[in-house]
Amino acid sequence: MENDMDFNTYLVSKKIDPAKFKQAEGDTYQKLEAAFLQSHPASFTAQKLFLINPIRRKYMLSEETTEAPSKPKMMFKPKMK
Template structure:
């Protein structure tokens, strides 16, 4: 699974996230490559919720 697909599953707009907070996006993208998606979710759970609130993916 790619990081952008993961963000879509979590209802996070990857483009908005990348444009607004590129350093964190790149850090998380690299970290995501090294671990299982469930482990990534467990490690970043509360941060993911904050990012989702900021960059909610709209259902078009």
């Protein structure tokens, strides 16, 4: 099965720094990349969740590299009657 997302983009979406991860644990990176390329991202996440969480804690993506602008949330105020 082919997916549109590459492994580095997937890691960034999971808040994992791909460069740090690949440099520190190249063998694990290659094994996970091979498994990722053979499955859908959602299926990969379900299968490897217990591996992804510790990796995220070790190689946390810094806040300055993520470019998602934050929008203020709309707050609803109750009307007094």
